[in-house]
């Protein structure tokens with residue numbers, strides 16, 4: 001049993017209906033502080049709905065989501081979200097894209113400088129400091145978004161299929177970058193993906209959801225150091241186990 005102070009998010013008997021459409025069915029689980037959690041599940045089972053409940057775009061039909069012991073509240077909790085579509089601001093340079101949210105938060109200039117430099121170093125963005133997003137490759141543009149999200153030092157970072165449109169080489173590269181940032185910053189990350197290998201590569205724990213109305217089918221703990229070797233027998237065994245569970249979707 002986790003101690004209360006170790007829990008970042010508590011999902012307590014969460015149920016969501018859209019009209020008569022039953023999407024989430026009495027789902028309960030915790031996310032630990034600093035944990036990297038992947039959520040996998042069949043198309044349309046309610047993964048994005050779960051993120052939208054955390055950010056209060058939607059309200060639960062029943063049950064509640066708590067962040068640091070209080071009902072999730074975007075006014076109180078800082079939550080950053082990274083989507084599949086690159087969403088940097090095209091009229092701002094890379095550096096200004098990274099500064100933007102921090103300036104809105106009215107952080108002191110030296111704190112903004114410190115965070116932006118750290119993210120630029122960690123994400124290898126220094127050479128693109130004065131470039132505009134349209135001058136960059138898709139993967140570099142997505143690195144701005146990911147860097148920007150980590151720079152906010154959010155309570156919670158939600159990533160919804162952020163690498164969905166990328167080819168496998170870019171994916172591997174960005175997966176390693178996201179792990180590096182996560183380790184360095186200690187952020188709690190919820191990462192949604194359809195890609196079982198990606199979940200096995202990244203997560204400390206994988207939540208497998210059923211078809212809707214979604215429940216938790218199984219939780220898989222992955223106690224392997226990063227970066228993981230996708231050809232190692234342990235890795236393949238876990239990946240195959242998750243795939244087997246998914247065959248029953």
Ligand SMILES: Nc1ncnc2c1ncn2[C@@H]1O[C@H](COP(=O)(O)OP(=O)(O)OP(=O)(O)O)[C@@H](O)[C@H]1O
Nearest residue numbers: 018021023041042043044045046047048049050212
């Ligand atoms: N605002 C809404 N009003 C009505 N139905 C909705 C709404 N948002 C989502 N749904 C429905 O709820 C179900 C879950 O959608 P959701 O986008 O959460 O699934 P998902 O697991 O993220 O899907 P995917 O794997 O395709 O990304 C779907 O049937 C969807 O059509």
